[in-house]
Amino acid sequence: MSITDLLFYADAVLILGSTVLAVSLRHVLHAALALMMALFSTAGLFLLLHAEFAALVQVMVYIGGVVIFIVYTILLTAHLGEEVPRSHPAKQLGALIGALLFCALLLAVLWTGRAWEAPAVHAADAALAQAGGVKTIGRRLLSAAPDGFLVPFEIVSLLLLAALVGAISIARKPAGDRGEGEK
Amino acid sequence: MNLTSCLVLAALVFACGVFGMLRNRHIINILISIELMLNAVMINFIAFAHFRAADPTAGSIFTIFIIALTSAEMAVALAVVISLYRQRHPLDVERMKRLHG
Numbered sequence: 001m002s003i004t005d006l007l008f009y010a011d012a013v014l015i016l017g018s019t020v021l022a023v024s025l026r027h028v029l030h031a032a033l034a035l036m037m038a039l040f041s042t043a044g045l046f047l048l049l050h051a052e053f054a055a056l057v058q059v060m061v062y063i064g065g066v067v068i069f070i071v072y073t074i075l076l077t078a079h080l081g082e083e084v085p086r087s088h089p090a091k092q093l094g095a096l097i098g099a100l101l102f103c104a105l106l107l108a109v110l111w112t113g114r115a116w117e118a119p120a121v122h123a124a125d126a127a128l129a130q131a132g133g134v135k136t137i138g139r140r141l142l143s144a145a146p147d148g149f150l151v152p153f154e155i156v157s158l159l160l161l162a163a164l165v166g167a168i169s170i171a172r173k174p175a176g177d178r179g180e181g182e183k
Numbered sequence: 184m185n186l187t188s189c190l191v192l193a194a195l196v197f198a199c200g201v202f203g204m205l206r207n208r209h210i211i212n213i214l215i216s217i218e219l220m221l222n223a224v225m226i227n228f229i230a231f232a233h234f235r236a237a238d239p240t241a242g243s244i245f246t247i248f249i250i251a252l253t254s255a256e257m258a259v260a261l262a263v264v265i266s267l268y269r270q271r272h273p274l275d276v277e278r279m280k281r282l283h284g
Contacts, residue, residue, distance in 0.1 A: 008184035012192050019196050019219055023203025028211050035215045038196075042222055045192075046246075048184070049233040054225075054246040061250050066218070066257050073261045074211055077268040087208055087277075095205030103198035110190055131232070131239035137247070140240050149244055156251045163255035167262035173269065 008048055014041040026086075028074050036067045051132035189230035197223035210267075210274045214260055221253050 015038055022034035039062050046055035086092065144150045196219060203216035225246045232242020267274065 005184050008188070012188070015192065016195055016199075019199045022215055022219060023199050023206070023212075028209055028215075031212055031215050035218055038219060039222060042226060045189075045226060046229050049189075049229050050239075051229045051233070051243045051246070054229060054243045057247050057250055058225075061254060066254050069257060069261060070211065070214065073264055077264060077274065087206055092206050095202055098205055099198045099202030102201050103194060106194035106197065107191065110187065110194065132243050136240050137243055141244060141247075147238070152248060156248060160251060160255050163258050167258040170259065171262035171265045 004048065008045070011041055011044050011048065015045065029071065029078075032067060032070050032074060035070070036063055039063050039067065046132075049132075053132055053134050053137050186230055186234040189226060189234075193223040193226040193230070196220075196226065208275050208277055210264055210276055210279075213276065214257065214264075218253065218257075221249060225249055 018034045018037035018041060022031050022038055025031045025034055039058060043055040043058040043063075046052075046058060087095070140147070141149050141153055200216045200218075200220035200223060203219065204213050207213055207216065228242045228245050228249070232239045232245075236242060264274065267279070272279065
């Protein structure tokens, strides 16, 4: 077993453990912290798979942006002492059965499909080592060539702008109750 | 470490996300479960890009697009949460009668 395998299995255990914690912890803030842990160990997995830029974006945007935003929202909206009750036990059982069935379905597709085991086009090792780097990704993202991603890039920037404006207009305090909702 | 082990890991993470989404009632818990499911999808993209792609860069780029889309989604969703809280609505999805349409 090579050192890469060892790191992969350690990382997989971390990812799975923190994922289970994130869905099972009762306190929302604890769940958000477990989510942060899961995303962080996923960034480690990306590093193992030679996707350095994706790992960096994961840490900076996902953990530094989205999860911190979730934590802020929890802190802004927490009624101290008021907890949302758990679902009915029968519903929880149903959720467990549904998730297990889903997992079984995915694994069955994995074991029977195996379409990717056909000899696939495999990138050369040198190309693979460069593929996740900042330079390659930057060139591909902004090139207008047929294999470039310029148009999706611009569409995503429009979408982000729209989401930003929408979020501000939804979360804005309605005119007239200035200072009333503050604690 | 091979492709199958990565895919199994992603499948398990995704199933955990499905379980959390069906089980929890707090709206932020459900959003967290959605994040976990997207995380599993990103693991799949990166794994396929690393093990079975003529063009491994595209895998990273798709992952970055997913992250951008997720941040847009979370911005809107959390704005809705803050708006609900401001109007004194419960953050329990089974009691959000006003959103039934």
